[in-house]
Amino acid sequence: MTDGIYRQPASALRELISNAWDADAQNVTILTDAPRFSRIYVRDDGAGMSHRTLARLMHNIGGSAKRRDEGQDLGLASDADPELTPGGRKIIGKIGIGLFSVSQLARRFEIITKTKGSDYRLIAEIRLHQYSEDPDAPVENDDEFIAGDVFIRREQTADLEAHGTDIIMDDIKPRVRDILRSADRWQAVAEREAALAKGDFDTWASLRVEKPVYHSGYAGVGSAASQMATLAERPNLPWDSSTAPGDRMARLIDAVEGEFSRLDRPDLANTLDSYLDMIWSLGLSAPVPYVDCHPFDLKGKENVQFYWIMPGRGRGLELKVDANATVRQAAREQVEGAPELLEGLDPVGAFNVDIDGLTLKRPIRFQHHQSDPRGLEHAVMFVGEFCPDLGSVTAAQRGGGLSLEGYLFWTGRVVPKENNGVLVRIRGASGALFDPTFFKYQVSEQTRLRQITSEIFVQKGLDAALNIDRESFNFAHPHVQLTTMWLHNALRQLTNRLKDIGQRLRQARQDHHSAQQQDAIIERAEQIWRERRGVDSFPPDVRFTRDPDEISRYRLQGSLVFDPVSAPSRVARDVAREAQVSALVKVLAAYNILEDRTYAEQQEIINAIIDIFSGASQ
Known part of the structure; x- marks a missing residue:
């Protein structure tokens, strides 16, 4: 030790x-x-x-x-x-x-x-x-x-x-001083710059290191006493001396998020030096407030869709959260048993940690970063609680009681990427960082897993499973096994829900695209009609039905009536193909091809053309 x-x-x-x-x-x-x-x-x-x-x-x-x-x-x-x-x-x-x-x-x-x-x-x-x-x-x-x-x-x-x-x-x-001041990195940067200045491009290319974008400065090589007068590198912090201590953590997150312009997935390793990375880690681990608000206090007006994690398999229970209501209020009102999410409700007063003039806060935000223009336009959050009844398990095996709350937050891109994974807080504090494997989740969901931030708040139990460094767990402990089962079930519900949402989004996008195509086809056919018959003339109205009464009524109104076009499934009507038929009829009518022909002949002509093009497309 x-x-x-x-x-x-x-x-x-x-x-x-x-x-x-x-x-x-x-x-x-x-x-x-x-x-x-x-x-x-x-x-x-x-x-x-x-x-x-x-x-x-x-x-x-x-x-x-x-x-x-x-x-x-x-x-x-x-x-x-x-x-x-x-x-x-x-x-x-x-x-x-x-x-x-x-x-x-x-x-x-x-x-x-x-x-x-x-x-x-x-x-x-x-x-x-x-x-x-x-x-x-x-x-x-x-x-x-x-x-x-x-x-x-x-x-x-x-x-x-x-x-x-x-x-x-x-x-x-x-060695602690060297770690905190990123000495190895700064020395490698100096060696790389020196190699470039000398034209030693092999050495320059082999040293794949860059200055951190934001840093506390660098005092150079030598003893602490010799470094008191000057700095080899002036600080470049995300805030200045006029920034209030309580705003500096938010500025730090803004700086990392601002790297979107340079990196697809901004990370801490490239953006911050060891000192600022230490501040970030302390914010994650300490029992301090979030930089914006607690996840259970997010409101319905946020760009987030909320769900409750249900026992067993499924897709979660959708929560209807009013604009100014919180997710914890919605869970109490809409979930059976009226669960009370207690995490984040501090009954014993404030706890403020100030490090070098910065008020420490948890550097996690719940904002949606869209992955691409075709992706979801909102984030998804699953919340829930877990308090298993261990009365049937012997005291020697159950390791005491277990009670926890948690959330899984999905967004298009997690920023920074180090916030991807699951982080376990025991009694408000955490010794570990985010685990991107989600306790060794085995289902192949690589893309979606990279888009999830999750925290588990343990009110009772699990601490007996902590290893001595408080930064890892004994996975053989029953509390870890139970927590893993709950987390993996929550992941399945989230991914199932995302698949449903994605499928509906793709279908809506296809329907919208199809509607645009249909409108374009009809507009072109009507343009041809106007070119042939004049702008003051109206193209014929085209209807689709097999009902005798409707056929008679439409024809009395001057419409051209045809049989509905069957979809490939032979169950629903093929609306897109009917738009093509309608356009075809208007073009043929513009050239008088259908004039003086019986209704049966008109149908035969249209069917013949449709059959030819249907066969050509197969």
Whole structure:
């Protein structure tokens, strides 16, 4: 564990944000010293830690007191429910490895913490060992590794009302700094530009790397101290200093979506540097609001058609959502059992995370991007809930209860493409990014799967299936299997509905095209009539019927009457072919071909011509 359990620096900051949530913080501030990243500072206004809580944290890494009776005794959990914070939030943390999240960024750091009402703050100076790089670290026996050492001191303060925790990392690992500032990429860009300047086109062509479109700047090669004065590359951020913190995440999404002019499927890898990509990842993982609105609060006036995910196979239940009503209201009123979609209804107040002057929000929008002019002109969203009755399953096998809500959002093009897939949120937070395989969905729906964004909100269960890095799942766990079954059923309903909509769209398009062709044929025939008979003359009216009474009535009115043309199915009438017959009759009449002929002869002439052309087209 001391060698590292997280893949990216963003994962470590994600854990600190979750800890602040669990401490009932309302505000979290993160300063990264971008683009140099020589120092990272995290502050929250949560409950803080008493000396007992801090001491337990230091002595029990990997054994969290949260969501246990001990957590209630330490004031970490509600007296009424160990699964909730004292303020009523669902506790995210469980494993007890948050301290090691800091060790991914720096080996030496400080924790400054204070509880409300105390006349002192605690300052813990921590130094952690890394097992693989510290063979001389003290070891008491073969089964015990000394993880590090800590020096804790008290500092008196007169501000009794203050509370919260600060974490100060002054000695960021060199490799972490390089990752955050995209050092490898910038160096490769410099090498490519140098090769081009020297005329070394082979090297230039082999280095397939470009500058990120938006970035925090680049401080160049060298130590942090030597980079303080100048920057090798000035920042190019999607916002400026006048942009309000709450608007900056929206500007970031606008920047990515703006790449449509350059890329068919805009992505984060080409558009953003590692720092902005980290902000995007934190927005996805943290329990913060969406940049626009929660998916369950979308209204009927949006360009979205809503459906409810039904148990079993099918195509979902269509929801009629009024212009100013939300999808959660429509589900409650129109679905049997009046389900209440609770995700997104925060009962315990706001949670704001600010990183370098940007208010963190979930970078997911529910807008329709049409794939091509012939595609659907609106998005499709399926919403639903799942709370299986596991009473018949033994306690050892079911792994506790399971309750979740979710949605699947289809649009012509997902922007960015990294938002394609399914993302699982447990208690409002997520450790993983979008899974584009949708938990290994086996049905061949490659095109449609690339057009879907889905989130699963787990209120109860599934967290026992999380692997230690909180970024992947144990697929053998029964909760993962049940969730997979529900998701795959929802996917089938969505794709079945899309096929129906697509078929109707194609049929409507064919009917429209056929109608246009029919109108053009009739218009040309009537033009020929006017050329032959004059503009003041009207072409004959052509009717199709076999009913004797209708035949007599139409002929008395001066119409030419013919047998209806059978469609290929021999069931319906072939309206398109009848338009051709009508045009043919008008042209023949314009040249007096049908004049002075009996009705039977007129029918024979038309049938003969139609038979000739029908045979030629087969």
